[in-house]
Amino acid sequence: xxxxxxxxxxxxxxxxxxxxxxxxxxxxxxxxxxxxxxxxxxxxxxxxxxxxxxxxxxxxxxxxxxxxxxxxxxxxxxxxxxxxxxxxxxxxxxxxxxxxxxxxxxxxxxxxxxxxxxxxxxxxxxxxxxxxxxxxxxxxxxxxxxxxxxxxxxxxxxxxxxxxxxxxxxxxxxxxxxxxxxxxxxxxxxxxxxxxxxxxxxxxxxxxxxxxxxxxxxxxxxxxxxxxxxxxxxxxxxxxxxxxxxxxxxxxxxxxxxxxxxxxxxxxxxxxxxxxxxxxxxxxxxxxxxxxxxxxxxxxxxxxxxxxxxxxxxxxx
Numbered sequence: 001x002x003x004x005x006x007x008x009x010x011x012x013x014x015x016x017x018x019x020x021x022x023x024x025x026x027x028x029x030x031x032x033x034x035x036x037x038x039x040x041x042x043x044x045x046x047x048x049x050x051x052x053x054x055x056x057x058x059x060x061x062x063x064x065x066x067x068x069x070x071x072x073x074x075x076x077x078x079x080x081x082x083x084x085x086x087x088x089x090x091x092x093x094x095x096x097x098x099x100x101x102x103x104x105x106x107x108x109x110x111x112x113x114x115x116x117x118x119x120x121x122x123x124x125x126x127x128x129x130x131x132x133x134x135x136x137x138x139x140x141x142x143x144x145x146x147x148x149x150x151x152x153x154x155x156x157x158x159x160x161x162x163x164x165x166x167x168x169x170x171x172x173x174x175x176x177x178x179x180x181x182x183x184x185x186x187x188x189x190x191x192x193x194x195x196x197x198x199x200x201x202x203x204x205x206x207x208x209x210x211x212x213x214x215x216x217x218x219x220x221x222x223x224x225x226x227x228x229x230x231x232x233x234x235x236x237x238x239x240x241x242x243x244x245x246x247x248x249x250x251x252x253x254x255x256x257x258x259x260x261x262x263x264x265x266x267x268x269x270x271x272x273x274x275x276x277x278x279x280x281x282x283x284x285x286x287x288x289x290x291x292x293x294x295x296x297x298x299x300x301x302x303x304x305x306x307x308x309x310x311x312x313x314x315x316x317x
Contacts (some may be wrong), residue, residue, distance in 0.1 A: 003114055006032040011111050012064035013141050013179045028111040030062035035081030037061055037074070039092045039303030041099055046241050046284045048205035049103065049133060049156060056101030056130065058092060059299065060109050065137050066172040067160075069216070069252050069259060074299045076108065082301045086115050087308035090122035094309065097128050102204050103154065105133040110144055120151050122309055131206050138180040139173060145183050149190035155209045157184065162225035170216075170259075177229075184211065184233055191237065209238040210284070214246055215271050218258025223271045231278040241284040242275055244268040 005011055006021040018026035025031050041054035049055050059072070061081030074080045084092075093104045104123075109116050120132055131153035138158040145155075159180050161167040167176035187209050191197070197208040211230050215223050230240065244263050252259040275283050 003032065005114055009111075010141075011113055011144060013139055013173070013175060014064050026062075026064075026111065028062040028064045029077065029079055030111050033083045034086065034089065034112055034115045035061035036084050036089065036092070036304045037081040037299045037301065038297060039096065040297065041096070041101055042105060042297065045105065045135075045156070046210055046239070048199060048203060048208070048210070048239065049105065049154070051102050051202060051204050053100045053102050055103055055105040055133065056093070056096030056099070057105040057107055057135075057297075058089070058096075058109075059107045059297075060112060062111055063108050063137065064111060064173075065139050065176075067137075068170050068255070069246065069249060071247065071249065071296045072108075072299075073249065080299050082304045084304060085308055086118050087122065087311060088306065089115065089119040090126070091307060091309040092303065093119065093123040093128050093130070094126060095303070095306070097130055101130060103131040103133045104128070105135055105156070107135040108137065109134065110136065110140055110148065113144060113148060117148070117151055122311060125311075126309060136183075138183055139171075139176055140183040141179070142182045142186040145186040145190070149186075149193075152190075153207050154205050155187045155191075156212065157187065157209065158212045158214070159184065159226050159230055160214065161222060162229055163222050166219065166222055181229065181233060184209075184230070184238075188234055188237055196237070197239075205239075209234070210241055211238045212241040212243060213271075214243045215263050215268055216246055216259065217261050217263045217267065220267050220270050224274050227271065227274050227278060231280070236279070236281045239282040239284060240275055240280045242268075242271055242286075244286050 008017040009026045014027040016027040018024045020032040038059040042057035043054045045055050063076035133154040134152040135156045164174040168174035198206045
């Protein structure tokens with residue numbers, strides 16, 4: 001395994017050049033130590049991902065964004081997670097398959113990309129044939145997406161903002177809109193080269209792209225601009241998931257303003273209407289009084305600690 005990427009890290013758009021291999025943390029909050037916060041079946045993704053059996057979700061520690069409204073802040077910004085080996089990560093994938101998972105759902109994984117590649121390779125060699133889902137904020141370099149195109153089957157990607165100003169204010173990344181657009185373009189290229197969207201007879205996605213957008217209270221105009229941009233870039237080559245599950249965390253409640261409240265029905269319907277008007281054929285939405293905390297599992301190292309995958313002595317991992 002080539003770990004030189006951790007010597008002066010450029011794995012995400014921050015290009016912080018942190019010497020993660022020497023123990024320094026990047027702007028993602030991670031060193032070169034692979035850390036995982038949870039590994040378990042997850043039932044709250046879109047229907048083509050979770051189905052009825054559940055998605056096999058592995059939540060990684062760290063994130064290159066610093067979203068003020070993040071519901072996963074314990075792992076994205078506060079560093080919770082357990083150090084694991086690559087062979088343990090590969091074994092987790094096999095265990096999820098044994099539990100009946102429909103896929104292996106890697107949540108915010110690409111700041112550990114070298115380890116991800118190796119673990120998937122080991123799991124595949126051991127017989128794991130589930131689709132690999134990359135569950136990402138969308139804040140990825142095009143080169144990182146290209147480099148993982150032969151590993152990832154399904155891109156479950158956010159497109160959070162169209163406004164650089166809003167992206168800077170809420171996630172500390174003014175370049176988010178242009179970065180996310182370039183990343184989505186690379187995902188589309190990969191998908192088209194592999195033959196396009198594919199679902200099985202159960203409606204489970206084996207190959208494809210789902211673009212997620214979380215509607216933020218008081219920022220409907222930006223949501224409409226996001227949908228316009230996604231349609232311009234991808235049209236019906238992607239599924240679109242418009243979410244109303246925003247719930248203000250303690251930080252947002254303290255800030256006051258629109259982010260201290262939930263999204264109104266009118267705000268959400270306005271965004272769904274735009275998706276319909278644009279012509280998205282595969283549109284996923286959330287019904288009822290969604291509360292995002294109900295979608296956040298406990299980050300308690302469930303499924304993380306255990307035996308490692310046994311590999312031949314000649315294999316380096």
